[in-house]
Amino acid sequence: MSVLQGIVAWFADPAHWSGADGVPMRLGEHIAYCLLATVLATAIALPLGLILGHTGRGGSLAINVSNAGRAIPTFGIVILAFLVAGSGLLPITVALVLLAIPPILTNTYVAVRGIDHELRDAAEGMGMYGSQVLRQLEVPLAMPLIMAGIRTSAVQVVATATLAAFVSLGGLGRYIFDGLGQQVYAEVAAGAILVAVLALTVEYLLSKLQTAMTARGLRSGQRDDPMAPKTTATPA
Numbered sequence: 001m002s003v004l005q006g007i008v009a010w011f012a013d014p015a016h017w018s019g020a021d022g023v024p025m026r027l028g029e030h031i032a033y034c035l036l037a038t039v040l041a042t043a044i045a046l047p048l049g050l051i052l053g054h055t056g057r058g059g060s061l062a063i064n065v066s067n068a069g070r071a072i073p074t075f076g077i078v079i080l081a082f083l084v085a086g087s088g089l090l091p092i093t094v095a096l097v098l099l100a101i102p103p104i105l106t107n108t109y110v111a112v113r114g115i116d117h118e119l120r121d122a123a124e125g126m127g128m129y130g131s132q133v134l135r136q137l138e139v140p141l142a143m144p145l146i147m148a149g150i151r152t153s154a155v156q157v158v159a160t161a162t163l164a165a166f167v168s169l170g171g172l173g174r175y176i177f178d179g180l181g182q183q184v185y186a187e188v189a190a191g192a193i194l195v196a197v198l199a200l201t202v203e204y205l206l207s208k209l210q211t212a213m214t215a216r217g218l219r220s221g222q223r224d225d226p227m228a229p230k231t232t233a234t235p236a
Contacts, residue, residue, distance in 0.1 A: 006186030007193070016190075021174070023194065030171035030198065033089075033161045037096030038154050044097070045104035046146070053112025053142070054134050063109055066102040074099050074160050082167050092164040099160055100153035107149025111142030140215050147210035154206055158199040162191070172198070 010016060017023050045066075052059040074095050081091035115138055128136065139146075162173030175191030178184075 003185060003189060007189050010186045010190045026170055026172050026174055027194065027198070029169070030158075030161055030164075030173070030195075033092060033096065033164050033169070033171055034154065034157045034202075036089075037093055037157050037161070038100055038150070040093070041097045041100030041153060041157075042104055042150060045101045045149075046108055049105045049108025049146075050112060050134060050139065050142075053109045054138060056113065059109050059113065063106055066105045069098060070102055072098075075163060075166075078163050078167060087168045089169065091167050092161070092169060095163065096157050096161060100157050103152040103156070104146070104149040107145045107152075108142065111145035112138050114145075115141050144210065144214045147206065147213060151203060151206040151210065154202050155199050158202055159195060162195055 015022075019025070048062065052062055077095040077098055078091050081094045085091055085094075112134075161171055162176055164171040165173035165177040172191050172194045175187050175194070179187030179189075179191060
């Protein structure tokens with residue numbers, strides 16, 4: 001039997017679609033890990049990026065430190081957290097959160113700092129104070145790049161959450177690790193396909209959410225709008 005035939009047979013087997021090791025259960029576990037990590041990373045990086053971008057103080061240092069963290073292998077973080085905290089949800093959550101923070105933080109900072117200063121001056125001239133300028137001007141204009149950072153982080157997290165199986169958790173990575181251990185390569189390929197499909201689905205759904213949360217004048221085809229943020233750096 002060829003690998004392709006083995007993959008088809010694996011997906012066609014009803015046993016792989018029910019029970020604790022079935023695709024629905026593993027998919028739900030994988031989504032739960034990803035959702036937890038992405039929400040935590042957003043809760044940390046988004047406010048920090050907004051504050052740094054709004055004030056312009058300490059932003060470069062924070063971004064450089066955050067981006068330097070990308071050089072640290074996620075697998076190494078999982079191993080270190082596993083040695084410190086033992087098996088369970090903590091090691092993979094820490095690793096995924098650290099992986100997800102840089103794109104969100106960088107994009108948020110760049111988006112806010114890139115907004116035309118004349119718009120800020122005009123808002124202040126209308127009587128807006130700092131927090132009002134941030135909420136009513138900067139956040140709406142920065143939203144496209146902010147959402148792009150969240151999309152990037154979410155897709156990276158989906159792909160990397162397969163490492164949860166390494167610390168005795170579930171998720172779609174269970175098929176990959178178990179398949180490698182048993183030399184059942186059809187199962188390995190099936191797990192990889194499921195992860196890829198989930199990543200593409202997340203990318204698609206978040207792209208739709210990004211469009212919905214972006215002001216109409218900033219959407220594709222209206223980039224010449226004078227209210228559009230003028231970024232001065234390349235986002236993650």
